[in-house]
Amino acid sequence: MHDRSDQTLVQRVQNGDQQAFALLVAKYQRRIFRLISRFVSDPATAEDIAQETFLRAYRAIGRFRGDSQFYTWLYRIAVNTAKRSALDGARSPVLQENATFPQDEETFPKQEQLSSMDTPDAVMASREIADTVNAAMDALPEELRTAIVLREIDGMSYDEIAQAMGCPVGTVRSRIFRAREAIARQLRPLLGTRSDERW
Numbered sequence: 001m002h003d004r005s006d007q008t009l010v011q012r013v014q015n016g017d018q019q020a021f022a023l024l025v026a027k028y029q030r031r032i033f034r035l036i037s038r039f040v041s042d043p044a045t046a047e048d049i050a051q052e053t054f055l056r057a058y059r060a061i062g063r064f065r066g067d068s069q070f071y072t073w074l075y076r077i078a079v080n081t082a083k084r085s086a087l088d089g090a091r092s093p094v095l096q097e098n099a100t101f102p103q104d105e106e107t108f109p110k111q112e113q114l115s116s117m118d119t120p121d122a123v124m125a126s127r128e129i130a131d132t133v134n135a136a137m138d139a140l141p142e143e144l145r146t147a148i149v150l151r152e153i154d155g156m157s158y159d160e161i162a163q164a165m166g167c168p169v170g171t172v173r174s175r176i177f178r179a180r181e182a183i184a185r186q187l188r189p190l191l192g193t194r195s196d197e198r199w
Contacts, residue, residue: 006070013061021061025054028071032078038153039082049085053078068163075156076164079146136186140179147172148179 006027012020033050040046057077064073137145143165150156150164158176162169 007066010061010064010066010070013058014064021058024070028074029054031071032074035075035078035149035154036082038149040085045085049082050078052085053081056081069160072156072160072163075150075154075160076166079150079164083142083146132186133183136183137179140182144175144179144182147175148183151176 006024009020009024013024029050032053033046036046036049036053037043040049053074057074060077064070137148140148146165147161150161151158156164158169158172161172161176165172
């Protein structure tokens with residue numbers, strides 16, 4: 001379901017109301033910054049990219065037709081802006097060391113056995129798992145990394161990711177599956193799972 005308040009604000013911006021765009025920025029700036037911060041380790045650089053994202057959105061908003069949610073459209077601009085910055089060589093998109101992943105039944109392993117213990121070994125094991133996940137994420141091809149970040153870190157639906165990445169839902173599912181398998185291969189030695197188990 002589209003956000004009607006967003007549609008109204010977008011229409012006002014398209015009619016020349018700059019204050020309406022300021023309201024959209026206020027509504028989404030923290031979420032966009034949080035997304036970019038998952039790709040970029042330096043907060044100042046992430047903020048620069050976030051500002052550039054909104055500038056690009058403002059320049060392109062006349063072409064926004066409401067076929068997708070404004071938020072999804074903005075996500076696409078943010079991801080493309082971050083990727084473009086990386087290609088320019090001025091910035092390096094790397095996952096933050098403290099990046100956390102939402103837990104659900106089909107994604108990352110439950111961690112009660114680690115979080116319930118405060119021993120040095122448990123802390124080291126938890127850090128080793130986090131480092132391994134981050135390294136595996138960093139090694140993924142760009143389209144797989146983008147899909148898994150949007151799904152696991154920001155909790156977007158498959159349909160929203162498909163709109164954001166401009167590809168069919170089936171392609172999104174395939175990319176996320178391949179990304180999870182690549183990460184799982186790196187985690188298996190640490191978690192002691194078999195090759196026929198995801199984790």
